[in-house]
Amino acid sequence: MKELIAEIVKFNEDRDWDQFHSPENLAKSIAIEAGELLECFQWNNDYDPAEVCEELADVMNYCLLLADKLGVDPEQIILEKLAKTAEKYPVEKFRGISTKYNKL
């Protein structure tokens, strides 16, 4: 993961793009790319896996840049949030149920 982030950071340093990457701009970029990913599924489920992978890669690329910009370890924040979600969604209560915790 660290090497991957280093690779992404280098890519952007080479282009002097870091100046554009405020947390806010990265959050906008994640939403924009998430929209492009969703477009692969706009009208039906006949998606093109290669296209989905490219758009998914774009979303993750900006996610890793944002984590780097915030100085946090992606793996750690994901595991911490998972632990928090586990408390909100105990196994015995939410097994096989997709309802949001505050609507059950």
Place this chain on the structure above:
Amino acid sequence: MKELIAEIVKFNEDRDWDQFHSPENLAKSIAIEAGELLECFQWNNDYDPAEVCEELADVMNYCLLLADKLGVDPEQIILEKLAKTAEKYPVEKFRGISTKYNKL
């Protein structure tokens, strides 16, 4: 990265949530969480880092689930897309420039 994905997959298997995780539903979920991440920056730049990390973790969590569902390695698709982007945005032409390649 593999351990992290295994952890996320286990979390969802424990709750029998895999049945809800079609690629389309995961793409929707990524867009929904990207909107929540953006909300941290809706009116100004005084964001709460802890809140941003939680929302970012949610986006990445669904991204890793989608990669797993598609049977692809997140690191590999990110690096492949980076190589493709590098061709579209050669260093000498795009250094310090945020304009989209098809608008320059």
Place this chain on the structure above:
Amino acid sequence: MKELIAEIVKFNEDRDWDQFHSPENLAKSIAIEAGELLECFQWNNDYDPAEVCEELADVMNYCLLLADKLGVDPEQIILEKLAKTAEKYPVEKFRGISTKYNKL
């Protein structure tokens, strides 16, 4: 407003596109177009007004289609929601304040 919606509906009937316009697909389309609108502001504030208008029109177009599909009057649901928001955000408490009601 009614004539505008009739125009939009006719446009889609001419193309036999109504079959693709489930509420879910229209909601996805609104999110996708909202992402394209946001792209006009991705890296800075030097937006192209003509481009913004086109993307905004796309968002509104799908919004009106969704209202039509749900059989509701756009004006009415906007005014009803405004009344509800007015209760959550009383003038004396929220004047000049952008904080969300549940965070103040």
Place this chain on the structure above:
Amino acid sequence: MKELIAEIVKFNEDRDWDQFHSPENLAKSIAIEAGELLECFQWNNDYDPAEVCEELADVMNYCLLLADKLGVDPEQIILEKLAKTAEKYPVEKFRGISTKYNKL
């Protein structure tokens, strides 16, 4: 439509919220609310029409504010875009087809 926009503008003037409504912030808000609308359809199609209407109203509310901020007539820009889309998607070629014009 004009009365509706006047109503929305008054609502925001009463709260002195116009200061937060730069075109960029409104574009972010549209994307955020579009995400909340999409959440009504996240895991299945058993949506709550009342909830969908509220989220749709939020999206349209910000759309009308953005049109007002840009000094454009929502109806006019929608019709203009419809005319442009009609050229890209001629009836005879795209009848019953959901494929994007640049992919057919």
